[in-house]
Amino acid sequence: MTNDPASTSAKTHGVLYIGMDLGTSRTSISASNGVRETVYSAVGYPKDVVSRKLLKKEVLFGKEAIEKRLSLKLYKPLEKGVLKFSEQAQSPEAKENLQAAKDLIAEAIRMARPRSDELVYCVIGAPAQASMKNKAAIIEAARATVDSVMLCSEPFSVAYGLDMLEDCLVVDIGAGTTDMCRMHGTMPEDADQITSEIAGDAIDHELANLLTKQCKGAQFTIQMVKEIKERYAYVGEAPERAVVTLPVEGKPTQFDVTELIKKACMILVPPIVEGIRRLIATFDPEFQHRLRSRVLLAGGGSMIRGLDTAVEEAMARDLGGGKVVKVDEPVYGGANGALKIAHDMPAEFWEKLR
Amino acid sequence: MRESLTEALRRLARRTDVDQLKRSGVRQVNVLGLDRIGALVEEAVHRSLKHRLLGADREAVTEATKAEFLKLLHSKEALERSHDELARLKQRAEEEVESLRLELQRQQQSLAERLRHAADGARAGYEGKNAEIAATVGELFAAALATSPPDLAALRERILECFFLELDRERRETLAAREAAKDREIDVLERRIAKMSHALEHSEARLRELGRTHAADPGIASVYREVQGLDRGESQFQRKKELMAVIFQANLALQKGASEA
Numbered sequence: 001m002t003n004d005p006a007s008t009s010a011k012t013h014g015v016l017y018i019g020m021d022l023g024t025s026r027t028s029i030s031a032s033n034g035v036r037e038t039v040y041s042a043v044g045y046p047k048d049v050v051s052r053k054l055l056k057k058e059v060l061f062g063k064e065a066i067e068k069r070l071s072l073k074l075y076k077p078l079e080k081g082v083l084k085f086s087e088q089a090q091s092p093e094a095k096e097n098l099q100a101a102k103d104l105i106a107e108a109i110r111m112a113r114p115r116s117d118e119l120v121y122c123v124i125g126a127p128a129q130a131s132m133k134n135k136a137a138i139i140e141a142a143r144a145t146v147d148s149v150m151l152c153s154e155p156f157s158v159a160y161g162l163d164m165l166e167d168c169l170v171v172d173i174g175a176g177t178t179d180m181c182r183m184h185g186t187m188p189e190d191a192d193q194i195t196s197e198i199a200g201d202a203i204d205h206e207l208a209n210l211l212t213k214q215c216k217g218a219q220f221t222i223q224m225v226k227e228i229k230e231r232y233a234y235v236g237e238a239p240e241r242a243v244v245t246l247p248v249e250g251k252p253t254q255f256d257v258t259e260l261i262k263k264a265c266m267i268l269v270p271p272i273v274e275g276i277r278r279l280i281a282t283f284d285p286e287f288q289h290r291l292r293s294r295v296l297l298a299g300g301g302s303m304i305r306g307l308d309t310a311v312e313e314a315m316a317r318d319l320g321g322g323k324v325v326k327v328d329e330p331v332y333g334g335a336n337g338a339l340k341i342a343h344d345m346p347a348e349f350w351e352k353l354r
Numbered sequence: 355m356r357e358s359l360t361e362a363l364r365r366l367a368r369r370t371d372v373d374q375l376k377r378s379g380v381r382q383v384n385v386l387g388l389d390r391i392g393a394l395v396e397e398a399v400h401r402s403l404k405h406r407l408l409g410a411d412r413e414a415v416t417e418a419t420k421a422e423f424l425k426l427l428h429s430k431e432a433l434e435r436s437h438d439e440l441a442r443l444k445q446r447a448e449e450e451v452e453s454l455r456l457e458l459q460r461q462q463q464s465l466a467e468r469l470r471h472a473a474d475g476a477r478a479g480y481e482g483k484n485a486e487i488a489a490t491v492g493e494l495f496a497a498a499l500a501t502s503p504p505d506l507a508a509l510r511e512r513i514l515e516c517f518f519l520e521l522d523r524e525r526r527e528t529l530a531a532r533e534a535a536k537d538r539e540i541d542v543l544e545r546r547i548a549k550m551s552h553a554l555e556h557s558e559a560r561l562r563e564l565g566r567t568h569a570a571d572p573g574i575a576s577v578y579r580e581v582q583g584l585d586r587g588e589s590q591f592q593r594k595k596e597l598m599a600v601i602f603q604a605n606l607a608l609q610k611g612a613s614e615a
């Protein structure tokens with residue numbers, strides 16, 4: 001086999017597409033080199049020289065940043081999916097937060113492991129209700145590390161990734177908010193979108209309250225509650241007993257929390273059904289039944305076992321029927337869709353935004 | 355060739371387990387066995403060669419291909435080795451910095467110790483001096499009170515004189531002590547500390563440098579060589595094309611807005 005130097009030196013510029021889901025709690029990417037990664041949306045900088053020496057890093061991300069938060073100035077740059085403080089761009093908090101967002105986006109791109117000789121085209125899924133200022137801030141943050149970047153509404157990218165472009169309802173259950181969005185073949189607008197504050201964090205708080213009341217003397221933190229939830233979350237029939245060990249006055253003690261978990265998770269259902277009802281009621285009557293029969297659950301919260309059935313049952317009772325499905329990959333649903341959009345976007349559009 | 359290919363693929367593959375995939379949210383994967391991949395590669399090579407070459411040549415080329423593949427594999431191993439080498443260098447530099455830092459700390463402590471000792475010695479001396487001064491002042495008072503009426507103006511003169519004498523000697527001694535101390539090890543220590551701080555800085559800079567080199571990741575190539583765009587055969591082609599245009603327009607407006615702001 002000969003090695004033609006001319007052909008190897010002529011650089012073949014590959015194109016790496018990256019789809020990114022920039023979430024409050026998690027940022028996930030899916031890329032056209034097969035890489036899929038996710039990181040908690042947290043960025044930390046050493047508090048002082050001593051911490052910097054100890055940590056041997058200028059900036060930490062994700063789980064590591066959260067674990068070492070005592071030695072760090074910690075930022076969670078996305079609040080309800082929009083850049084914190086981006087409405088008051090000149091305040092010091094806004095600047096620090098923007099820097100953290102930049103570093104987070106750069107880290108997410110690094111996780112995709114792009115080659116230095118390839119073009120990087122990135123589509124970022126951002127909340128549909130984000131303001132212009134907000135979106136501009138996200139774009140600014142991303143432009144530092146990619147060749148061309150576009151934003152797209154997050155629920156839209158979830159639906160696009162599943163080829164469900166017409167008459168469907170996306171229910172994206174995140175940490176801070178549950179975003180419900182109506183798709184009807186065009187870009188969703190404000191009127192197509194309803195947001196509820198009852199989401200993952202609200203379940204954690206509800207479960208913490210129930211634990212305080214029902215498990216006398218048990219000691220726990222909200223982080224422990226979240227982990228219990230993520231391990232056992234369900235509604236409807238209990239798929240297993242949830243027996244957890246919590247310290248009581250320092251002594252490990254077992255509690256059966258099966259019923260409490262169900263009770264806490266159930267707080268999601270009424271606001272979701274109410275949101276669906278409103279989005280259907282304000283839709284073209286001729287197509288309402290189609291919307292009702294295509295409800296899509298996405299986001300981390302959709303991993304609650306039995307949630308699809310529970311929402312379906314509530315819809316049957318309150319709205320006269322409906323069909324609910326969960327996305328296959330709740331963590332990567334948004335990123336996969338954004339990747340597909342990046343792929344389908346014509347070259348000349350990418351060029352014009354460079 | 356099949357055997358070594360399969361083995362090579364196995365070595366190149368990243369290992370993960372089902373639980374780990376689940377935890378990261380992956381629910382479905384496409385499974386393609388290593389054997390099957392190996393077979394596919396071999397098949398592909400054979401097919402493309404079949405049309406171009408005759409028997410003997412084909413064998414030769416197959417051999418060459420195999421050799422080339424193994425070479426590639428080795429170059430990857432070499433790369434990994436150089437990574438290992440860097441990691442070792444980095445560790446050594448880290449150890450060096452650590453021991454330098456410890457040594458610096460020890461030296462600084464010893465300097466502080468010495469200075470404290472010197473101060474303690476001086477303090478003992480001061481106490482003796484104080485007693486002496488008190489005695490002198492006592493004598494002066496006794497002498498002044500012996501005359502009648504006591505000569506207070508002379509007493510004041512004598513006390514001031516004694517005071518200035520003491521002060522003068524004290525100043526001279528301090529200066530001399532400082533000189534002496536300088537002559538002794540302190541000077542050496544200070545110089546050593548300065549030098550070590552410098553060495554420490556240097557080592558740390560090198561460490562950072564090594565860290566950067568080590569972190570350099572060649573990356574993973576995209577499966578695409580050029581910009582794609584919608585495929586005409588795609589379902590709902592027309593609608594998707596319109597949607598892409600809408601997304602683009604919104605982003606164009608966004609970028610304009612951002613650059614004007």
Ligand SMILES: Nc1ncnc2c1ncn2[C@@H]1O[C@H](COP(=O)(O)OP(=O)(O)O)[C@@H](O)[C@H]1O
Binds near residue numbers: 023
């Ligand atoms: N297995 C699980 N069961 C129930 N909730 C989960 C599970 N895994 C994650 N979650 C919750 O999903 C939420 C995060 O969802 P995600 O879509 O990543 O949020 P965001 O879009 O806000 O970043 C968190 O509240 C998290 O606790």
